[in-house]
Amino acid sequence: MARLRDPEHGCPWDVAQDFASIAPYTIEEAYEVADAIQRDDMAGLKDELGDLLLQVVFHSRMAQEAGSFDLSDVITVICEKMVRRHPHVFGDGGASPGWDEIKAAERAEKDDGDHSALAGVAVALPALARAEKLQKRAARVGFDWDNVEDVRNKILEEMEEVSHAVGSEALEEEIGDLLFAVTNLARHHRVDPETALRRANVKFERRFRAMEAMAGTDFPALALDDQEALWQAVKAAEKSAGRD
Template sequence: MNTRKQQLAAFNRLLDIMDELREQCPWDKKQTLESLRHLTIEETYELADAILDNDLQEIKKELGDVLLHIVFYAKIASEKKSFDIADVANSICDKLVSRHPHIYGEIKVKSEEDVKRNWEQLKLKEGKKSVLEGVPKSLPAVVKASRIQEKVAGIGFDWEKPEQVWEKVQEELGELNEEIKAGNKENIEKEFGDVLFSMINYARFIDVNPENALERTNKKFVNRFQYLEKTAKKEGKILSDMSLTEMDVYWEKSKEFFK
């Protein structure tokens, strides 16, 4: 692995390249904070995909893309005389020191839960009016639900046992079933949302990341269905002309390859 000196030299090289591109490249010169935003979101999702695939080489590449964006934003801000990359680094360093008094102060903690609880309390002392202020509005719903539940749990608003959460899941399923029988579409949507929210909460108690779990299932389904498509095509068959029973034969076969 690289030494700290080599790591700093590599980062300095990136800063130099960013300066040169901003001065000389027509595309880089044109970019703004706003124009980069959607690209940053895309790069973050690509990193997330690489992590799910456990592809370390791809993770390295995608981290580089994300790091470039951080440097790019800081460069634009420095041109506006607002802040630069040193301010960005110092800002997070100051926050880390402030929010880890059990490392840099006199606070004693016994567990990870103590750390999380202290973290949320410290944020409130910093001026936040709600523990939920830090949850971005534009997060995907599943991720947002997870973060909301983690945040409130951090100050003790939580179930005590996984069994209690599972009972809540069953309760919400029952309420959904009643609304389906009644045929009230608006209430069905509400109760379906409650079921999803309670399932996401239960995932936390059994140490499952619901976003990762669902995405893995998405990928598994895509792989199995594409196997079905390719196999049917090899045999000269058209899926739309096949019966569900015929397609199910290929589907079951796909499970041998994609589990």
């Protein structure tokens, strides 16, 4: 990476990058790691972990050039953090605080003036993942539904509000509230909403491509009822094959 970033002899593209321009690639590579895991593709996972590691090296190199820190510092910091957050493993064997308590103490030490229970939840997270984290933080201080039935009722309430929304802005707001409530339902069922939606995407794509294969080039011209019949046929075939 030092050679790639060399102003005279490096790669012009690599030299031109900064933290902001590389950040989207870092996020993309993390998702590709998750995709390889979901597909149980070990060869792919090895490749994607390398791509993700490159992102860490890239950011660290740019920071080193700026005189802030280098890759060695990054590794040292995470090692220290893991030791600090696992006193039951690296400590003297006595009673120790839990992970959440240790993280809360670390946030308090930073004392950036934000003492909210929601402090530190990254704004740049995907909206679905951030919604879940916000809800978990709120739940820690008692702001949570008592049971799953209350969450279901909230979803029904939000669906009703969507149906009565007037105007694009109001509709956007109400659909956002609905998605937030659905995320809450997933959390109460201990289901990761990001993973659930990703798998739903995979299932939809698989079934849609099967429909296209069944109909061939005539698929776009089919009436909706005929397309729906193909969809049901694909679902029935998957069910008979033991795949839901």
